[in-house]
Amino acid sequence: MFNLNWKRFGMVAGLSLTLVAAGCGSSEDEGNETTGDSEGGESSSEEVNYGEELNYEITGIEAGAGVVATAETAVEEYENLSGWEVSTSSSGAMATALGEAVENEEPIVVTGWTPHWKFAKYDLKYLEDPKEVFGGEEQIKTMVRQGLEEEKPNAYKILDQFNWEAADMESVMLEITNGTSEQEAAQNWISENQDKVDAWTEGTEEVDGTEVELVYVNWDSEIASTNVIAEVMREQGFDVTITPLDNGPMWESVASGEVTGMVAAWLPGTHGDLYEEHKDSLEDLGANLEGAKIGLVVPEYMDVDSIEDLKPAE
Incomplete structure (x- = not known):
């Protein structure tokens, strides 16, 4: 009986120790499993390395554009963008690359701005900019x-x-993108928004062939606005020429008095340096559109919300 009780005690004790060990092991395993899941999640996140897929390139527009210069500053300011580069091209090439990426649901990071027809056509988002490199509106x-x-x-x-x-600008931009000629899209908008046009021409007289030359940077937004105001002025009797230029020459031509003007000055960020250089040699008539924005833009399906979510080059 005594020996049997000791035997039972030994079995119970052994079983208890086994359970305790199992419990500890289970706890540690669970801890490891949780850590493993966490690490697995990080590993999974790391596997979806958009930077690696994109060769650590941001698709930009024309060299010298303010949004490109600001994107280059962002690459310097954000440590996680170490090894990234801003690849310059043109606004048209950027839009084509974006469209192809969206069609194939591939990752892409572009220099973006609002207003732009791409926001009406695609499901896109601005990456948050905690360092406020791109500034506000x-x-x-x-x-x-x-x-x-x-x-x-x-x-x-x-x-x-x-x-x-x-919304006015984007409607003209989208119509042009869908194949309507720039002049016709402008005329269509004018015929549908005569009340706004009347406000622009209020207090003016019709003229007979007075020459006007407007310059613009070859962005979809500025193609739309310049064609619209040009058509309005033509209806008032002006002989209007519109000329696309790069950013620097656009500002220089107005400041030097070679041309009449432009409706394409993005401030305070995009064209800030050019404005500071030429502001004493031209006249600022104020805003023709409020609420514009620049930044880095990605398709909504990409699992990033902030510039800081991108990973540095390895």
């Missing part, structure tokens, strides 16, 4: 050469009164 402003008000007051007044909203 921008304005698109009208700049004219000095002396225009005295020499061509009707042209001056129409340009001064030109003002519309992002």
Whole structure:
């Protein structure tokens, strides 16, 4: 009986120790399993290395564009963008690359801005910018050469009164993108928004062939706005020429008085440096569109929400 009890005690004790060990082992295993899941999650996240898939390139537009320069600054400011580069091309090439990526549901990071038809066509998002490198909202402003008000007051007044909203611009942009000619898309918008056009021409007189030259950077947004205001001025009797230029020459031509003006000045960020360089040699007529924005843009299906979610080059 005594020996049997000891035997039972030994069995119970052994079983208890086994359970305790198992319990400890289970706890540790669970801990390891949790850590494993966590590490597995990180590993999984690391496996979806968008940077590696993109060869650590941000698809930009024209070299010299403010949004490109700011993206280059972001690459320097964000440690996690170490090894990344901003690849310059053109706004058209950027839009083509974006469209191809979206069609194939592939990752892409582009220099983006609003207003732009791509936001009406694709499901996109701006990456959060915790360091505020890209700044806040921008304005698109009208700049004219000095002396225009005295020499061509009707042209001056129409340009001064030109003002519309992002939705207006994007509707023209999207129509052009869908195949309508730039001039026809502008004319269509004018016929559908005569009340706004009347406000731009209010207090002006029709002219007979007064020459006006407007310049613009070859962005979809500025193609839309410049064609619209050009058509409005043509209806008032002006002989209007519109000329696409790179950013620097666009500002220089207005500041030097070679051309009448532009409705394509993105401030304070995108064209900030150019404005500082030329502001004393031209006249700022103020904003023709509020609420513009620049930043890094990705398709909604990409599992990143912030610039800081991107990974550095290895």
